[in-house]
Structure formats: C-alpha cells, structure tokens
Amino acid sequence: MPNMIPETVLFARIRAAYRVRAVSAAVCVGASVFALGAGVGIPLCLNAAYLAALAALPAAGLTALLARRVLVGAGRFARARHALIGLTLLALALFAFAATVSLVHQTLLPLARISFVAQVSFLFAGLCCATGAQGAPRMTFALRGVLPVGLAALSLSTLSFETAAGLFPLLGTGARNLGLSALCMIAAAAPALLIALPPPELKDVPQRERATPGAWFFVWRVMLGAALGVGLLMVLSLCSTYEGLAAQQTWGRRMLIFCQREPHEGLGETILTLLQALSLLLCAIHGLLGAAQAWQAVWPRLGRGALGGCLLVCALLLTALVVAGVGIARRVAPLLGVPVLLFGVLCLGRRKKP
Amino acid sequence: MCGEAITLSAVLERNLQCFRERLCAPDNADVLLRRFRSGAFESALLAIDGMTDARRIDENILKPCMDLPASAGEEVEPAQRVAFLMAHAVSILPMKLKDNIDEILSDVLSGQCALLCEGCSMACVMDTRGFEKRAVGRPETEKVVLGPHESFGESIRTNITLVRRIVQREELVTEFLTVGGRMKTRCALLYLRGTADETLIARIRRRLTAIDYDFALTTGEVEQFIEEHPLSLIPQCVRTERPDRAASFLAEGQILVLTDGSPEALGAPSTIWHQLHTPDDASVRWQYGTFLRLVRLLGIAIHVLLPGVYLALLRFHQELFSPMMLASVYESGSRVPIPIYLEALLMMLAFNLISEASLRAPGSMGNALGIVSGLILGQSAVSADIVSPLLLIVVAVSGLGGFCVPEYALSIGLKIVQLIVLTAGALGGLYLIALVLLVLGCALCCTQSVGSPLTAPVTPPRRANPDILLRLPLRWQKARAFFAKHDS
Numbered sequence: 001m002p003n004m005i006p007e008t009v010l011f012a013r014i015r016a017a018y019r020v021r022a023v024s025a026a027v028c029v030g031a032s033v034f035a036l037g038a039g040v041g042i043p044l045c046l047n048a049a050y051l052a053a054l055a056a057l058p059a060a061g062l063t064a065l066l067a068r069r070v071l072v073g074a075g076r077f078a079r080a081r082h083a084l085i086g087l088t089l090l091a092l093a094l095f096a097f098a099a100t101v102s103l104v105h106q107t108l109l110p111l112a113r114i115s116f117v118a119q120v121s122f123l124f125a126g127l128c129c130a131t132g133a134q135g136a137p138r139m140t141f142a143l144r145g146v147l148p149v150g151l152a153a154l155s156l157s158t159l160s161f162e163t164a165a166g167l168f169p170l171l172g173t174g175a176r177n178l179g180l181s182a183l184c185m186i187a188a189a190a191p192a193l194l195i196a197l198p199p200p201e202l203k204d205v206p207q208r209e210r211a212t213p214g215a216w217f218f219v220w221r222v223m224l225g226a227a228l229g230v231g232l233l234m235v236l237s238l239c240s241t242y243e244g245l246a247a248q249q250t251w252g253r254r255m256l257i258f259c260q261r262e263p264h265e266g267l268g269e270t271i272l273t274l275l276q277a278l279s280l281l282l283c284a285i286h287g288l289l290g291a292a293q294a295w296q297a298v299w300p301r302l303g304r305g306a307l308g309g310c311l312l313v314c315a316l317l318l319t320a321l322v323v324a325g326v327g328i329a330r331r332v333a334p335l336l337g338v339p340v341l342l343f344g345v346l347c348l349g350r351r352k353k354p
Numbered sequence: 355m356c357g358e359a360i361t362l363s364a365v366l367e368r369n370l371q372c373f374r375e376r377l378c379a380p381d382n383a384d385v386l387l388r389r390f391r392s393g394a395f396e397s398a399l400l401a402i403d404g405m406t407d408a409r410r411i412d413e414n415i416l417k418p419c420m421d422l423p424a425s426a427g428e429e430v431e432p433a434q435r436v437a438f439l440m441a442h443a444v445s446i447l448p449m450k451l452k453d454n455i456d457e458i459l460s461d462v463l464s465g466q467c468a469l470l471c472e473g474c475s476m477a478c479v480m481d482t483r484g485f486e487k488r489a490v491g492r493p494e495t496e497k498v499v500l501g502p503h504e505s506f507g508e509s510i511r512t513n514i515t516l517v518r519r520i521v522q523r524e525e526l527v528t529e530f531l532t533v534g535g536r537m538k539t540r541c542a543l544l545y546l547r548g549t550a551d552e553t554l555i556a557r558i559r560r561r562l563t564a565i566d567y568d569f570a571l572t573t574g575e576v577e578q579f580i581e582e583h584p585l586s587l588i589p590q591c592v593r594t595e596r597p598d599r600a601a602s603f604l605a606e607g608q609i610l611v612l613t614d615g616s617p618e619a620l621g622a623p624s625t626i627w628h629q630l631h632t633p634d635d636a637s638v639r640w641q642y643g644t645f646l647r648l649v650r651l652l653g654i655a656i657h658v659l660l661p662g663v664y665l666a667l668l669r670f671h672q673e674l675f676s677p678m679m680l681a682s683v684y685e686s687g688s689r690v691p692i693p694i695y696l697e698a699l700l701m702m703l704a705f706n707l708i709s710e711a712s713l714r715a716p717g718s719m720g721n722a723l724g725i726v727s728g729l730i731l732g733q734s735a736v737s738a739d740i741v742s743p744l745l746l747i748v749v750a751v752s753g754l755g756g757f758c759v760p761e762y763a764l765s766i767g768l769k770i771v772q773l774i775v776l777t778a779g780a781l782g783g784l785y786l787i788a789l790v791l792l793v794l795g796c797a798l799c800c801t802q803s804v805g806s807p808l809t810a811p812v813t814p815p816r817r818a819n820p821d822i823l824l825r826l827p828l829r830w831q832k833a834r835a836f837f838a839k840h841d842s
Contacts, residue, residue, distance in 0.1 A: 009840045108670070138799035266674055278792065
C-alpha cells in the first residue's frame with residue numbers, strides 16, 4: 001500500500017514552494033528597481049537615483065505584505081484582483097523586456113539590430129515559459145546565490161576611493177525631483193504581486209492554507225531583493241560622475257556599470273552586464289508566467305491558452321515598442337505604480353469568512 | 355489444437371505435443387524432451403539445451419526419479435504425481451508448481467526445466483539454469499584508483515548476489531518481473547523495504563510491466579521506458595556497473611533495476627548530482643573528494659562552454675582580448691580559408707570522429723588511432739593552414755574536459771549541448787549563450803526522474819543529504835536522499 005506523506009514533510013514541501021516563489025519575486029523586484037532607477041531615477045535626479053530608489057523598499061515590503069494577506073482564501077474582489085495582477089504583470093514583463101533589449105543592444109551587441117535582440121530575447125523567454133510553470137522559478141531559486149553574489153562582487157570590484165565623489169550631491173538635481181523619482185519607484189514594487197498567486201506546484205496539494213508561511217517570510221526576501229537593486233544603483237552612481245551620468249542619453253548605456261580600466265580588462269564588465277540582463281529577463285519571464293496564472297484564475301477555462309495569450313499580447317506590444325522606440329516603455333513604466341496602489345486598496349477591503 | 359490451450363491437460367502425450375508445437379520441435383534442435391519411467395507412472399522433462407546445467411538435471415532430477423522402485427507412487431492420485439516426485443525424488447531447491455503453458459514455456463526458455471507426469475495437469479518448474487557466463491570482472495567505464503574493483507556481469511543472478519553480498523540486510527527485497535512484448539526479458543527490482551518509498555516502487559513496477567515493446571533487452575532500453583521526458587538531453591536514471599555503487603543507491607532509498615544480460619544496474623529515482631559523482635569520491639578524505647569534484651565540474655564547464663565562448667569573444671566581444679593576442683588570433687585565422695564557425699564545427703566533428711573510432715577500434719589499435727589522429731592529423735592540419743592553432747587548442751582542451759564527465763550517457767548529452775552553445779556563441783555572442791543556458795536550465799529544472807525533481811534538493815529545496823556538489827565530511831551525511839521513505 002502506498003505510504004502517505006507525513007504532515008511535517010508535506011508542510012516542508014509547501015514551505016519550499018513558497019520559498020521558491022518569494023525568491024522569484026525578490027529577484028524580479030531587484031531587477032525592476034534597477035531598471036526603473038536607471039530609466040526614470042537617473043534622468044530625474046542623476047547620482048541621487050539610489051536615494052530615490054530607497055522608496056521602493058517599503059513599497060515592495062508593503063505590497064508583499066498585502067499580497068500574502070490575499071494569498072489564501074478568495075476574499076472579496078478576487079476576480080478583479082486577479083485581473084489587475086494579470087494586467088500589471090503583463091505590463092511588467094513588457095517593461096522588463098524593453099529594459100533587457102535596451103541594455104543588451106547598447107552594451108553586449110551594439111552592432112546587432114535592435115529587432116534581432118528583441119526577437120531573440122522574446123523567443124528564449126517564451127521557450128523558458130514553455131518548459132513549464134515550475135522551470136523558471138526553480139532556475140531563479142538555483143541562481144539565488146550566484147546572481148546577487150556575482151552582481152555584488154563584480155560591481156564592488158569596480159569601485160575605488162576616487163569614485164566616492166559619485167555619491168554627491170545627495171539631493172541630485174533637487175528635492176522636488178528626488179521626491180518625484182521616489183514616487184515613481186513605487187512601480188518597482190509591482191513584481192511583489194507575484195506573491196498573491198500560489199505556486200503552481202501546489203495546485204492540488206491539500207492543507208496548503210495551513211502551511212502557508214507568514215508575511216515576514218515574504219517581506220524580508222522581497223525587501224532584500226529591492227535592496228540589491230538599490231545597491232546596484234548606488235554602484236552605478238559611484239562609477240559615474242555627475243556630469244558623466246547627465247551625458248548618458250540612452251537607457252541601456254545608463255544601466256552599464258562601467259568598470260574597465262583598459263579595453264581588454266572588460267571581462268568583469270561583460271559578465272556583470274550579462275548578469276544584469278539575465279536578471280531583467282528573469283523578471284520578464286516571471287511576469288509572463290504570473291500574468292498567465294492570474295488570467296487562468298480569472299477564467300479557469302483558459303488553461304494553457306492563458307500563457308499562449310500572454311505571449312502573443314506581449315509579442316505584439318514588444319514589436320510595437322521596438323518600432324516606436326523602447327524608450328517609451330521607460331517613460332510609461334512609472335504608471336505600474338497605479339495598479340500597485342489599486343491592489344492595495346482592493347486588499348484592504350473586508351475579507352470573506354471562509 | 356494446442357494454440358488454444360492455456361493450461362496443461364492430464365494427458366502427458368497431449369502436453370508434450372503441445373510443447374513440441376510451440377517450440378517447433380523436432381526441427382528446433384535445442385529442445386530437450388525426455389520421457390522416462392518414474393516408479394509406477396511415466397514422466398517427462400522439458401528443457402532447452404545449453405541453457406541448463408545438465409549435471410544438476412541428471413543427478414538431482416532424472417537419476418532420483420528413474421531410481422524409484424517400480425511400485426512407487428502406485429497409491430498416489432494421478433493429479434498428485436508431480437507433487438509426489440517433488441517430495442520423494444527431486445532434490446532441487448527453487449521449484450514451483452505451474453499449470454499455465456505460457457508461463458511454463460517462458461520459464462523453460464529462461465533456462466529452467468519442467469517436469470510433467472502422466473495423469474497430472476500440473477508441472478514442476480525447477481531452476482536448473484547453468485549457461486556459460488562471464489566471470490566477475492573489472493569495471494570498464496567506472497574505473498577507480500581507490501575502492502573495490504568489481505563489476506556486474508551479464509547474469510542477473512550473479513549481479514543480485516554481488517549486491518546482496520554488500521547489502522547484508524533483511525530488508526533487501528528482490529522482485530522478479532518479466533518485461534517486454536514478444537521477447538521477454540527478466541528484470542529484477544531491488545530495494546530496501548522501509549527505506550525506499552513504496553509509491554516510487556509501485557510506479558517503477560507499473561512502468562516496467564507496462565512495457566509492450568517487443569525487444570526490451572538491455573538496461574538502456576528499459577531505462578527509456580521508465581523515464582518521463584524522452585526529449586530531455588540529460589538521462590533521468592543513473593547507471594552503474596559497480597555493485598558497491600549500486601549498494602550505495604539502495605542505502606539512499608533508490609530502487610535498482612537489473613536486467614538479465616546487461617552488466618549494469620539502473621538506479622531510480624536519481625538527481626543530476628548523482629550523475630556528477632564518481633564511486634571513489636567517498637573512498638578518499640573529504641578534502642580530496644571535494645577537490646576532485648571541483649576539478650570535474652571545471653572540466654565539464656570547459657567542455658560545454660569553451661568553444662562557444664571562444665567564438666563569441668572572437669566575433670562579438672573582441673575588446674576582451676588584449677591587442678597583442680587579438681593580432682595573433684587574427685593573424686593565424688587569416689590564413690584559414692573557411693569561416694571560424696565552420697572551422698570550429700569541423701574540428702569538433704573530427705574530435706568526435708576520433709573519439710568514436712577509438713572506442714570501436716579493437717584493443718591496442720584504438721590507442722594507436724588516437725595518437726595518429728590526434729598528433730599527426732592535428733599537426734598536419736595546422737601546417738596546411740586548414741585550422742588555426744588556437745582553435746585546435748580550444749577544441750582539444752574542451753574535448754579533454756569532456757572526459758571528466760563520469761556518466762557516459764550524460765557525456766553524449768553534453769556533447770550535443772556543446773554544439774548548441776557553439777552555434778549560439780557564433781550567432782549571438784555571450785548573450786545568446788546565456789539565453790541558451792537559461793532555457794536548458796529551466797528545462798532541466800522541470801525534468802523529473804520517476805516523479806522526483808532531477809535538480810532537487812538544490813531546487814526545489816528539499817531537506818536531504820548535503821552530498822551534492824561538494825563532498826562534505828561523511829559525518830555530516832547522515833540524512834537519506836529526499837526521495838527515500840519519509841519515516842525511514
């Protein structure tokens with residue numbers, strides 16, 4: 001007779017699935033803080049972008065907290081909430097794609113056409129999604145050490161005493177711009193909405209509700225991810241002078257952590273850029289997978305078609321972006337903060353008694 | 355007439371006729387059908403020549419039966435005659451009473467013999483297997499410096515004994531299964547009761563019995579029926595030809611599948627980490643074991659990535675070369691008439707060609723072939739400006755790294771990955787290589803081995819033995835694998 005899985009083991013497995021989910025959300029939050037900071041923060045307040053990005057920490061933490069609150073139980077506005085999450089994550093995926101394409105095109109593949117970079121990125125992201133809903137989250141979990149440690153170590157290796165001047169002036173281009181930039185950084189909390197969706201591998205697992213970890217379990221991970229994003233922005237400020245950042249007109253070049261002393265010493269820089277691009281791409285993949293899961297919750301009959309639909313919509317919008325210029329994504333990205341705020345409002349509604 | 359019979363009849367001649375028809379006797383010279391007098395009634399013995407131990411049959415079956423006094427068994431009911439002989443004459447230990455003709459034939463074809471009696475509709479099937487087999491030899495693909503030097507052979511019985519000699523525990527269970535469509539293959543399922551998960555045992559048993567392929571003869575073929583992802587480049591079960599390693603699998607909670615005629619055991623479920631371990635990792639101190647594993651991992655990384663990264667750097671990231679080196683690379687490459695990607699592809703093809711030819715060439719010729727191809731051809735190709743010397747070094751080092759892969763099946767999979775990475779490097783530089791690795795990583799993370807994630811316990815996280823990438827001290831390795839029975 002088949003043995004039953006003991007409750008403790010079952011709980012451990014459920015907890016492990018949530019760990020994977022939390023790490024995925026953390027990586028995505030970190031990537032979006034960096035992309036948004038480079039895209040919106042730097043044009044507004046130059047070297048003080050990292051200070052403005054600090055606003056993303058409480059925003060991401062709070063979003064994670066609210067997302068955990070609605071994770072178990074349907075509650076009121078469940079479908080509306082799922083639809084909102086689906087739309088937000090789809091927009092996030094598009095933003096992350098735009099950031100990846102911009103970064104890669106302007107750094108790693110400057111001679112390639114931007115449409116080629118976009119097609120290749122989207123194709124491989126689609127393949128990652130097609131391998132299954134668990135593949136990308138598990139891969140992200142496996143990279144949870146390598147990615148942040150690699151990013152931190154390589155970016156720190158670029159620093160020297162001379163670069164400390166990059167931290168000043170603290171207010172960048174002024175307090176107003178700093179405040180505006182901080183407000184825009186709320187949008188970077190959007191990936192924390194992933195936490196509101198249960199991990200796909202727990203679809204048929206019994207007693208899921210009882211074993212769901214507490215809010216702090218998610219909040220500290222997500223905030224750590226955001227802190228890494230802020231750290232990268234800080235390194236970016238340290239590596240570039242005030243005038244240097246002001247001269248950087250394009251989004252992708254602004255994301256480049258410039259560390260090479262000699263032309264042939266750029267290996268560290270290349271690996272660092274690769275890791276950044278990989279983080280952004282993972283954010284896009286998680287956005288797509290999360291959006292598909294959310295739409296599936298809205299219309300359960302969609303099944304696997306939800307992912308196909310999300311991929312199609314994303315492909316069309318990305319094509320439009322490439323034609324019109326990926327910079328548009330950077331400009332509209334702060335609007336992602338609106339659904340995050342709306343989500344907060346929806347979550348604050350009274351919960352249904354189970 | 356016989357084709358419709360499922361069970362034996364009480365008429366001996368009819369049964370024998372049925373067996374003659376099914377086994378194509380007397381045209382089939384291997385069929386041994388011996389009628390003889392055993393006391394008061396007539397009996398017959400059915401066996402396949404060469405598959406049985408003739409001496410055992412003579413001394414333990416025929417002689418005692420024929421030596422019975424003429425009155426022996428007079429008072430025995432005809433239906434009990436076989437049972438009478440089993441109790442009073444035959445002295446063979448493993449024997450069973452059977453009446454199903456298909457089952458009896460299957461047993462006879464596997465080297466057992468069947469004793470039939472007049473008036474009795476049952477046959478006694480006795481294990482008298484005695485065919486020639488290879489002696490226990492040394493492992494060929496899992497050689498070690500320290501540790502046992504014993505390997506499995508082709509006889510399933512010997513292989514089970516080799517495992518049982520190491521695992522002297524009452525919980526060790528051996529289940530025999532006959533798998534396959536027309537040509538049946540005997541498989542054995544070995545596991546430690548109380549350690550292996552019953553759900554997994556049932557799953558493997560179900561998959562084995564569901565095999566309807568006509569010729570599932572070897573472990574490799576059986577493996578392909580057990581695995582869940584036929585498109586995956588990475589094997590989903592771990593193979594070993596070493597009884598000590600097989601025993602360690604059992605202790606971890608894995609289930610072993612042994613196939614008659616195959617000198618290897620299949621361990622399932624397995625993880626990707628199992629395929630990166632070698633048997634002598636555990637035989638040496640943890641520092642040495644860890645060092646060897648790191649060297650092996652580096653070798654694998656070089657094998658998979660080096661040619662692709664070299665091409666990517668050369669085509670898309672020239673700024674990473676120092677000016678002197680870049681000049682040297684272009685200078686040597688400018689004399690080669692073909693594009694660098696094609697050059698690399700041809701070189702790797704040549705390397706695989708030499709490797710395959712050396713493997714198939716008999717004995718010492720294989721070594722000579724390797725030397726001739728590697729040294730002379732390589733040198734000549736560089737002298738003739740067909741390939742650049744730097745690329746030759748890259749391909750050679752990458753090929754050397756490939757020999758670090760402990761699992762043969764995995765090494766073939768990695769060779770395919772190497773070609774994909776090479777193409778990615780040539781088409782899109784380091785970025786495309788990163789994308790390819792991301793997709794392959796995601797696919798790997800989704801792969802399961804008999805229901806267990808192939809990448810666990812790293813991802814998804816599971817509480818289990820920390821013996822994953824680093825060979826930590828043995829005193830820290832008290833936990834079983836995550837797929838073992840939970841309360842074991």
